[in-house]
Amino acid sequence: MTNPMTNRVVCLHAQDDLRLETRPVQAPAEGEVRVAILAGGICGSDLHYWLEGGIGTIRVREPIILGHEAAGRVExxxxxxxxxxVGQLVAINPSHPCGTCDFCRQGLERHCTAMKFKGSAMYLPHQQGMFRDLMVIGAAQCHPLPQGIEPGAAACAEPLAVCLHAVRRAEDVAGPLTGKTVLVTGAGPIGALCIAVARQRGAARIIVTDIQDATLAVARQMGADHAVNTRTDPEGLTPWREGRGQVDLVFECSAAAPAIADAVACLRPLGTLVQVGVAGPTALPLNVMVGKEILFVGSQRFDVEFAEAxxxxxxxxxxxxxxxTATFSADQAHQAFETARDRARSVKVQITFAAKGGQNNKEAMA
Structure with missing residues (x-):
């Protein structure tokens, strides 16, 4: 076990200023546990903080420990x-809603106006994240897993929860996925997990689009039936555009205007577009959406879905x-971030705090 006095953290001080530092860690107080973090996934928001110093109007204004996808053992x-x-493997829910605001009282904790979300620079002081050797956190945010589950898999609970919530939003308005033709645009981690959930929920046919062959290959492993590289095969979606559209449901995971246009073109009249990916202001083909009476559904984070994940x-x-697709040790954090930004060979890159040194890349993504 790492000495608490030399607890390593992956801390961002400003744009492109990522450092591996040491910080003290306190003993757990009433209702808390101390967790030895074993695996943490690099998310798109972590990359935005590192590459751009923020996300939109949210800026890094003080040093922040990154990371909100993590699992470890109770120490x-x-x-x-x-x-x-002690010794249990747990996935850590990064969300801590206040429980008292109007949205929390309505059971809409994901819209909490005072949300404490680990690794977020939205408020001052910033919410320090999970890329560290040891972390003290509320026991209620720790969800145990059975013996035999790998920490890397457990650390995927947070992005899986995002996808489960997106599917729940779809089912609330369009019914079960059983027998449906589903299109997933964007084959990053969220797209890959949306594919896995759609397959598990009984979708009849799943199509995925991206502009990288390597990520599309992973999407096939996650359950996609058809993979289309829209950059090298711009006509690849033609079969699903015919007859005013052949797709029942789209999970749009890229927030890219061309992908949204493809999604609307492939949706049948009265089809459903679930927007999971987010970016800045994005153009929508409203005339086609209105003409087809497309149902547009936004999906924001998760609530109870974390436990389900x-x-x-x-x-x-x-x-x-x-x-x-790749795992790096904490002392290779900068290399891990560099790899995660390269979508030509990366889907989900994780950092491990279990041992120093070494790198494990999937051969298919080398």
């Missing part, structure tokens, strides 16, 4: 904690490991 229990045991990974109902 110490605070007073009053009885639902967890942990259960699905723990039961092996969904296996996220094909999308983990």
């Amino acid at each position: 110490a229990l605070g007073p009053g904690v009885t639902e967890l045991a 942990v259960q699905m990974i723990g039961s092996r109902a969904i296996d996220p490991t094909p999308m983990i």
